[in-house]
Amino acid sequence: MNAESRARLNQTPEWTALARHREKLGEVQLRELFAADPTRGTAYTLQVGDLHIDYSKHLVTEETLTLLRELAAATDVFGLRDAMFRGEKINTTEDRAVLHTALRAPRDAVIEVDGENVVPAVHAVLDKMSAFSQKVRSGEWTGHTGKRIKNVVNIGIGGSDLGPAMAYEALRAFTDRDLTVRFVSNVDGADLHEAVRDLDAAETLFIIASKTFTTIETITNATSARDWLLTELKAGQDAVAKHFVALSTNAEKVSEFGIDTANMFEFWDWVGGRYSYDSAIGLSLMIAIGPGRFREMLDGFHLVDEHFRTAPAESNVPLLLGLLGIWYGNFHDAQSHAVLPYSHYLSKFTAYLQQLDMESNGKYVDRAGQEVDWQTGPVVWGTPGTNGQHAYYQLIHQGTKLIPADFIGFARPVADLLPGLIAQHDLLMANFFAQTQALAFGKTPDEVRAEGVAEELVPHKTFKGNHPTTTILAKELTPSVLGQLIALYEHKVFVQGAVWNIDSFDQWGVELGKVLAKRVEPALTEGAEVPDLDGSTTALVAKYRDLRGR
Numbered sequence: 086m087n088a089e090s091r092a093r094l095n096q097t098p099e100w101t102a103l104a105r106h107r108e109k110l111g112e113v114q115l116r117e118l119f120a121a122d123p124t125r126g127t128a129y130t131l132q133v134g135d136l137h138i139d140y141s142k143h144l145v146t147e148e149t150l151t152l153l154r155e156l157a158a159a160t161d162v163f164g165l166r167d168a169m170f171r172g173e174k175i176n177t178t179e180d181r182a183v184l185h186t187a188l189r190a191p192r193d194a195v196i197e198v199d200g201e202n203v204v205p206a207v208h209a210v211l212d213k214m215s216a217f218s219q220k221v222r223s224g225e226w227t228g229h230t231g232k233r234i235k236n237v238v239n240i241g242i243g244g245s246d247l248g249p250a251m252a253y254e255a256l257r258a259f260t261d262r263d264l265t266v267r268f269v270s271n272v273d274g275a276d277l278h279e280a281v282r283d284l285d286a287a288e289t290l291f292i293i294a295s296k297t298f299t300t301i302e303t304i305t306n307a308t309s310a311r312d313w314l315l316t317e318l319k320a321g322q323d324a325v326a327k328h329f330v331a332l333s334t335n336a337e338k339v340s341e342f343g344i345d346t347a348n349m350f351e352f353w354d355w356v357g358g359r360y361s362y363d364s365a366i367g368l369s370l371m372i373a374i375g376p377g378r379f380r381e382m383l384d385g386f387h388l389v390d391e392h393f394r395t396a397p398a399e400s401n402v403p404l405l406l407g408l409l410g411i412w413y414g415n416f417h418d419a420q421s422h423a424v425l426p427y428s429h430y431l432s433k434f435t436a437y438l439q440q441l442d443m444e445s446n447g448k449y450v451d452r453a454g455q456e457v458d459w460q461t462g463p464v465v466w467g468t469p470g471t472n473g474q475h476a477y478y479q480l481i482h483q484g485t486k487l488i489p490a491d492f493i494g495f496a497r498p499v500a501d502l503l504p505g506l507i508a509q510h511d512l513l514m515a516n517f518f519a520q521t522q523a524l525a526f527g528k529t530p531d532e533v534r535a536e537g538v539a540e541e542l543v544p545h546k547t548f549k550g551n552h553p554t555t556t557i558l559a560k561e562l563t564p565s566v567l568g569q570l571i572a573l574y575e576h577k578v579f580v581q582g583a584v585w586n587i588d589s590f591d592q593w594g595v596e597l598g599k600v601l602a603k604r605v606e607p608a609l610t611e612g613a614e615v616p617d618l619d620g621s622t623t624a625l626v627a628k629y630r631d632l633r634g635r
């Protein structure tokens with residue numbers, strides 16, 4: 086069904102049926118659901134690759150799941166999925182194909198865009214990245230003065246930063262510990278300053294990551310980095326070649342910047358920025374973990390791609406997770422979704438998901454340009470457990486908001502921890518299991534009283550429970566498992582966008598701020614008059630100039 090011919094989502098019989106079902110279920114209790122079905126804890130689970138998915142602690146019955154799948158069928162989620170995998174231009178506002186799945190396809194796959202198989206080009210770039218990474222890792226690639234590269238600084242923002250930065254943290258245990266790898270994104274000069282202040286320029290490689298190579302933050306930081314390098318080395322422009330490489334789709338701008346296009350690693354307009362870290366954008370990560378581990382990660386992505394492409398609706402995990410989000414967002418008025426990894430290595434995981442999810446599904450018009458009158462993407466947030474338990478979990482447990490949450494944990498600690506620290510893993514995971522238990526089943530007033538608690542404190546110590554969670558459990562955090570997890574979320578976001586009938590692959594919402602920043606900058610620096618500036622901004626700019634001493 087195409088965008089134009091689609092009925093308004095909330096007027097479809099499938100939506101209405103879900104709304105009625107929601108009313109009928111009322112305040113169904115997880116305690117009741119588990120009491121009614123002793124097998125629920127094992128029956129409501131799925132497996133994809135290495136990921137065990139437990140969705141038993143959700144406010145759903147078999148009927149809910151059937152109705153949600155009917156909504157997915159009515160909105161032709163699988164039809165759009167197939168169009169994506171076929172390379173059709175489903176990003177209609179930018180007239181682009183959406184083919185991040187081709188980035189991890191095996192060498193012999195055939196995926197066509199405009200009649201051309203893109204897989205050979207994908208693998209040619211991967212091969213070029215591998216050769217370059219090996220040269221840096223082995224010391225064969227040296228800087229301008231002949232010194233070995235010991236530091237890698239990735240300069241990029243949004244999708245050209247969050248993915249490799251997140252994955253570098255996640256896979257630290259697999260990285261070459263002799264290399265220092267840093268990520269600079271913020272146009273606040275403090276970011277670049279802190280990243281380079283203790284580095285030897287002669288040993289430093291800058292990777293300038295920008296799909297468009299026009300993003301002001303990245304080009305500004307790259308220019309400052311180049312100035313820093315040339316000053317430190319007391320060298321001329323010719324030093325740039327050994328210290329700067331580019332990851333981009335824009336060869337012209339790369340060479341304008343002064344980077345030899347021989348040192349450019351290419352990708353394509355059918356790779357969205359927030360879906361790009363398994364493209365050339367992952368070069369810093371590949372240097373850190375090596376090409377073999379990087380391939381393992383890509384294979385992990387591919388495994389989940391294949392699952393999403395082929396698994397029937399009943400066992401399709403991205404479909405299930407997407408539909409559960411719709412159940413809470415559209416039928417329970419949940420406004421946010423917490424992602425809570427119980428792994429310190431995943432400290433940047435949720436920040437990465439924020440761009441993936443919120444830049445994709447933060448839209449208020451549908452694919453036909455009509456304003457939607459249903460909720461779209463949630464606010465995604467969270468930090469690793471157990472830290473969050475001592476900060477904001479109070480609100481999840483006893484606040485007034487419904488916050489569905491994903492708990493992600495691993496059975497085994499990463500192998501290279503100090504032996505004495507390995508034992509701490511069971512304590513970490515005891516918290517992991519305890520939290521979803523407490524969230525689901527809470528503590529009744531009678532249970533509180535049975536502990537001898539004074540009557541006036543009973544309401545304070547009562548936990549209503551019934552907070553829905555998904556548990557994602559894997560044996561350990563490997564490159565493949567990371568790839569599986571990311572692909573799972575990518576496709577979950579896809580499912581939701583398909584149901585909501587929005588274009589999940591454009592990002593027009595970030596444009597206005599960029600344009601206004603360009604307009605207002607001369608007012609800050611030169612005190613220039615900005616025509617039509619509103620009263621508040623005019624006053625703030627004046628205050629800023631005063632404080633800045635101008």
Ligand code: F6P
Pocket residue numbers: 242243244245294295296297298299300303358359444592595
């Ligand atoms: O924030 C908007 C955005 O276009 C993102 O989608 C993208 O990941 C980021 O800017 C960086 O863009 P580029 O890689 O072109 O520098």
